[in-house]
Amino acid sequence: MLMYETFDHTADLGLRIKADDLPSLFADAAHALFDVIVDDLSLVQPQQVVDVNLQSDELVYLLFDWLNHLLFLFDAKGWLFSRFDVQVNESACRLQGKAWGERLDPSRHVLAHEVKAITYHGLRIEQKEGGWLAEVIVDI
Numbered sequence: 001m002l003m004y005e006t007f008d009h010t011a012d013l014g015l016r017i018k019a020d021d022l023p024s025l026f027a028d029a030a031h032a033l034f035d036v037i038v039d040d041l042s043l044v045q046p047q048q049v050v051d052v053n054l055q056s057d058e059l060v061y062l063l064f065d066w067l068n069h070l071l072f073l074f075d076a077k078g079w080l081f082s083r084f085d086v087q088v089n090e091s092a093c094r095l096q097g098k099a100w101g102e103r104l105d106p107s108r109h110v111l112a113h114e115v116k117a118i119t120y121h122g123l124r125i126e127q128k129e130g131g132w133l134a135e136v137i138v139d140i
Contacts, residue, residue, distance in 0.1 A: 003017070003018040003019065003028065004016060004017040004018070004028055004029075004031075004032040004035075012119065012121075012137045012138060012139050012140060013036060013113065013115075013137070013138050013140050014122065014135060014136070014137045014138075015029065015032045015033065015036070015134075015135065015136045015137075015138065016133070016134070016135050017029045017032055017133070017134045017135075017136070018131060018132070018133050019131055019132050020130070020131045020132075021131070021132065022059075022088045022090060022132055023086045023087055023088050024086075024132075025063075025125070025132040025133075025134055026062075026063060026066055026084075026086040026088055026095065026097065027084040027085065027086045027097075029063060029066070029067060029134055029136060030066065030067060030070055030081065030084045030086075030097075030099065031082075031084060033067055033070065033071065033115065033118075033136075033138070034070075034074075034080060034081050034082065034101075036112065036113050036115060036138065036140075037074065037080070037111060037112060037113060037115055038080055038109050038110070038111060038112060039109075039110040039111065039112040040109075040110065041082050042082075043108050043109060044080045044081065044082035044101055044102060044109065045082070045101075045102050046081075046082055046083040046100030046101060046102075047100070047101070047102045048100065048101065048102060049098050049099070049100050050073065050079065050081075050098070050099045050100075050101075051096075051097070051098055052066065052069055052070070052095065052096075052097040052098070052099060053094075053095070053096050053097075054066060054069065054094070054095045054097075055092070055093060055094045055095070056093045057093060058093060059088075059090060059093055059125055060123055060124060060125045061093075062088070062093050062094075062095055063123070063125055063134060063136070064118055064120065064123055064136075065095075066086075066095055066097065067118045067136060068117075068118045070099060071115060071117070071118060073099075074104075077103075078103045078104040079099075079101055079102075079103060079104070080101045080102060080103070080104055080109060081099040081100060081101035082100065082101050083099070083100040083101070084097065084098065084099050084100070085097065085098045086098075113140045114140060115138045115139070115140055116138075116139040116140065117138070117139040118136060118138055118139075119136075119137045119138065119139055121137050122135055122136075122137045123135065123136055123137070
């Protein structure tokens with residue numbers, strides 16, 4: 001079950017994501033990002049898949065790299081994504097993910113926010129009793 005909320009942050013927008021496990025946290029964070037970008041994410045059809053393989057020094061930076069890579073695909077190639085499958089190797093700080101979506105079609109997709117960047121400010125991941133919590137601030 002997808003659980004996230006947004007919160008205001010000076011000229012930015014914060015995303016607070018809660019999930020039962022780490023793969024779901026990463027997938028839900030990506031879903032939250034695109035739910036902020038496009039007005040009605042249900043209109044984005046999962047027609048094509050993009051594979052993403054990343055490695056980082058720390059788990060929190062792996063989340064940053066994951067979201068930043070997806071945002072790059074949107075900015076540079078016009079991809080909108082609505083479905084995600086992520087595997088995270090916590091000890092190796094490695095991610096193998098798939099994102100399904102389609103190219104932006106202005107006749108069907110209305111953009112809600114212009115997300116300029118994922119920021120390091122306030123970026124956090126922590127394991128809580130019963131699950132995981134992440135906070136990500138995006139520059140809009």
